Amino acid sequence: QFVLKIQFNITGLNSSSNVNNNLTNTNLNTLPTLDESKTNLIINYLPQAMTQEDLRNLFSSIGELESCKLIRDKLTGQSLGYGFVNYVKSTDAEKAISSLNGLRMQQKTIKVSYARPSTPLIKDANLYVSGLPKSMTQEDLQRIFHPFGRIITSRILVEPSTGMSRGVGFVRFDKRPEAENAISSLNGTIPAGAKDPVTVKFANNPSQKNQQVLQSLYAAASPTRRLAAPTTGPLYHQARSFSLQPATHLQLAPVSSDYAFHQMLPAGLTTLDSLAGITAPSAASSSCAPNYGICIFVYNLSPETDENILWQLFGPFGAVTSVKVIRDYQTQKCKGYGFVTMTNYEEAFLAVCSLNGYKLGDRVLQVSFKTATSRLK
DNA sequence: TAGTATT
Numbered sequence: 057q058f059v060l061k062i063q064f065n066i067t068g069l070n071s072s073s074n075v076n077n078n079l080t081n082t083n084l085n086t087l088p089t090l091d092e093s094k095t096n097l098i099i100n101y102l103p104q105a106m107t108q109e110d111l112r113n114l115f116s117s118i119g120e121l122e123s124c125k126l127i128r129d130k131l132t133g134q135s136l137g138y139g140f141v142n143y144v145k146s147t148d149a150e151k152a153i154s155s156l157n158g159l160r161m162q163q164k165t166i167k168v169s170y171a172r173p174s175t176p177l178i179k180d181a182n183l184y185v186s187g188l189p190k191s192m193t194q195e196d197l198q199r200i201f202h203p204f205g206r207i208i209t210s211r212i213l214v215e216p217s218t219g220m221s222r223g224v225g226f227v228r229f230d231k232r233p234e235a236e237n238a239i240s241s242l243n244g245t246i247p248a249g250a251k252d253p254v255t256v257k258f259a260n261n262p263s264q265k266n267q268q269v270l271q272s273l274y275a276a277a278s279p280t281r282r283l284a285a286p287t288t289g290p291l292y293h294q295a296r297s298f299s300l301q302p303a304t305h306l307q308l309a310p311v312s313s314d315y316a317f318h319q320m321l322p323a324g325l326t327t328l329d330s331l332a333g334i335t336a337p338s339a340a341s342s343s344c345a346p347n348y349g350i351c352i353f354v355y356n357l358s359p360e361t362d363e364n365i366l367w368q369l370f371g372p373f374g375a376v377t378s379v380k381v382i383r384d385y386q387t388q389k390c391k392g393y394g395f396v397t398m399t400n401y402e403e404a405f406l407a408v409c410s411l412n413g414y415k416l417g418d419r420v421l422q423v424s425f426k427t428a429t430s431r432l433k
Numbered sequence: 434t435a436g437t438a439t440t
Contacts, residue, residue: 100438125440138438167438174439186434208438224434260435 094146095122097153098171100138102126103162105363105379108139115141118155119148133375133399134367137164140171172230181208181235184259186224188212189250194225200247201227205234226259349377349397350404351426354411356419357381359389369411370396374403395426 099111108126115121126139143149149170157168172178185197194212201207212225229235235258243256354366366379381394398404404425412423 096440098438098440123440127438127440136437140440169438171439178439182436182438184435211436213435222434226436228438255434259437261437 092142093170093173095144095149096140096142096171097149097168098138098140100167100169101164102135102137102139102166103164104135104137104367106135106161107378111139111141114156115143115152118143118152120144129371132371133377134371177231177233179232180258180261181229181232182259183227183229183235183238183256184224185227185254185256187252187254188221188223188225189247189252190221190223192221192247192250196247197225197227200242201229201238204229204238204241206230349399350401352396352398352404352408353393353424353426354396355393355422355424357390357392357394357421358417358419359387359392361390361394365416366394366396369414369416370398370407373398373407373410375399 097115099115102111106126108124111126112121112124115124120143122142122144124139124141127136128134129136141152143152153168153170156166159166159168183201188197192212194210197210197212198207201210206229208228208230210225210227213222214220215222227235227238229238239256239258242254244253246253352370354369357365361381363379363381366381367376370376370379376396376398378397379394380396382391383389384391396407398407408423408425411421414421414423
């Protein structure tokens with residue numbers, strides 16, 4: 057959006073050769089959305105379950121919003137844990153930073169800061185660093201990397217129980233070329249005082265993580281009931297035919313259109329609702345407050361189940377708008393069931409078909425569209 | 434030897 061507006065102004069300049077400079081500057085300065093540097097905020101480390109509406113509610117308590125967007129994985133619909141909030145007034149943006157940065161929500165501490173102007177150069181500038189001496193601190197890490205550019209974030213991962221360094225960390229640079237230079241200069245080098253060389257490489261991005269989730273779920277599936285992933289290729293086809301395929305057939309590809317989905321329906325059936333044994337409510341009549349969507353009932357979950365498990369199970373099948381683990385009020389342990397709301401009927405259908413009977417740990421899940429009696433089971 | 438910051 058930013059780039060387009062700049063080009064528009066350049067075009068304007070070119071098309072009028074006798075343009076008055078003062079007038080042009082005035083035009084630039086009065087375009088309200090041209091300079092978002094003082095109104096547009098990036099919100100990081102959001103809790104997984106936080107929705108765009110939650111984000112809007114929280115930040116609009118400070119002042120009027122021009123826009124609000126939670127960033128989600130394109131494939132799974134899961135929150136990527138960050139979003140953007142653009143205020144109408146820069147004073148409100150300032151207020152949001154001072155009052156909401158560092159706010160603790162669930163297990164996270166959110167970060168509120170000005171969003172950098174979006175350019176292709178700031179993408180993929182995050183480095184994964186391993187082989188660090190256990191004694192190295194975040195400050196040491198910054199000292200080593202700072203000659204190569206502006207560091208946006210850095211972190212050393214620690215063992216949660218002991219707080220000891222795990223010898224790995226991340227360094228995010230402002231610009232991709234800075235990260236590239238750091239790799240060229242630092243990868244394979246031995247830090248002062250250390251014994252072993254460090255490995256410096258680009259960090260995996262979220263879509264690669266999703267592939268890992270899919271693969272681990274697939275690998276964990278019981279031999280008698282393999283998990284089908286909602287993608288094109290052999291695996292997707294496998295889901296349709298409910299047949300077993302060797303694990304080596306696992307292939308991940310962009311989510312297909314549903315062109316072939318109906319091909320798997322038994323002869324004579326033209327709608328999903330008519331499938332025997334499936335009591336699927338229509339999208340319009342099924343809801344899981346407070347989110348509109350198709351609600352799915354998941355039964356036989358272990359007491360340790362948390363929301364992340366439901367996101368990971370259902371996210372690969374398509375857009376998931378909410379998950380809920382029903383917990384015992386006293387112990388806060390899962391009571392054995394939960395609900396998942398999905399946006400698209402066919403993705404929900406495939407998830408139900410694929411996950412019903414799926415072996416999670418030592419339990420066989422029962423997954424069905426939510427009915428009036430789901431809670432009573 | 435893996436958390437999640439650019440719409």
